Amino acid sequence: MRVDGRVGHELSLSLDELRSRPAVTLAVTLECAGNGRAALSPRPLSQPWLLEAVGTAEWTGTPLRALLDEAGVGEDAADVLFRALDRGVEGGEEQQFERSLPLAEALREEVLLAYAMNGRPLPPQHGFPLRLVVPGWYGMTSVKWVERITVLDQPFEGYQQARGYRIRQTPDEDGEPVSRMPRLVGLWPRGACRGQRRRRRELERCAARPPAVEVGVAPMGVGLGAPRARPLRALLPRNGRSGQRPASDGPLEPRRLRQQRGPARLGRRRERYPNVKA
Numbered sequence: 515m516r517v518d519g520r521v522g523h524e525l526s527l528s529l530d531e532l533r534s535r536p537a538v539t540l541a542v543t544l545e546c547a548g549n550g551r552a553a554l555s556p557r558p559l560s561q562p563w564l565l566e567a568v569g570t571a572e573w574t575g576t577p578l579r580a581l582l583d584e585a586g587v588g589e590d591a592a593d594v595l596f597r598a599l600d601r602g603v604e605g606g607e608e609q610q611f612e613r614s615l616p617l618a619e620a621l622r623e624e625v626l627l628a629y630a631m632n633g634r635p636l637p638p639q640h641g642f643p644l645r646l647v648v649p650g651w652y653g654m655t656s657v658k659w660v661e662r663i664t665v666l667d668q669p670f671e672g673y674q675q676a677r678g679y680r681i682r683q684t685p686d687e688d689g690e691p692v693s694r695m696p697r698l699v700g701l702w703p704r705g706a707c708r709g710q711r712r713r714r715r716e717l718e719r720c721a722a723r724p725p726a727v728e729v730g731v732a733p734m735g736v737g738l739g740a741p742r743a744r745p746l747r748a749l750l751p752r753n754g755r756s757g758q759r760p761a762s763d764g765p766l767e768p769r770r771l772r773q774q775r776g777p778a779r780l781g782r783r784r785e786r787y788p789n790v791k792a
């Protein structure tokens with residue numbers, strides 16, 4: 515991978531050299547900017563995501579800022595451009611995937627060049643051998659299969675930046691660029707059934723907790739095609755309505771004792787809980 519900094523200054527780094535640098539591990543939630551696009555009308559011609567394009571993983575890599583400092587950032591620097599190895603035809607032209615970040619965002623301490631996911635080398639579908647991880651931004655910013663990083667003295671105007679990943683009301687307008695994720699993702703509509711509304715409230719309570727890492731969104735479960743994550747119910751508070759026993763080690767409720775059949779079992783429980791009637 516190459517890093518082009520100020521004029522005439524370039525770094526060339528192998529994967530082993532990147533691994534030898536100080537490593538950082540962060541738990542970060544990533545969501546595709548097109549999550550839910552299958553419900554749009556007319557539907558965009560792309561992956562027909564419903565609500566499964568979101569997941570949380572532990573990413574390990576080296577901070578981007580240290581590489582940029584080493585390569586040199588001029589006083590006139592504006593954007594940092596990331597070029598990926600994947601290519602295709604879009605907008606009538608053959609191109610590699612390229613996205614940029616404003617310099618101030620690229621210099622954030624938590625932005626990583628990641629080479630491991632959940633303690634293992636990156637799987638091919640998640641960007642092996644190297645990918646960018648930008649906490650708080652939609653997934654298209656976390657460029658996979660990175661091969662080159664370039665410091666630019668003006669905003670990048672490539673296809674994926676100027677035309678792709680924008681919100682439009684009509685096909686001809688420039689639209690507003692998609693950037694940061696909202697604080698909470700994956701809510702059900704208010705007209706959903708009672709069970710879905712209850713899960714929606716649970717999501718809101720989960721999101722209200724202060725996160726262990728400032729990633730811009732609440733920790734969430736994972737669906738098909740997204741990084742492996744802890745199930746959402748493991749993050750939610752236990753209560754009587756959920757059907758789970760409370761976290762405290764207090765005595766069992768009498769109703770549950772009556773469900774224990776057999777005099778031997780009941781006798782043992784009377785020894786522990788003498789105030790409970792058969």
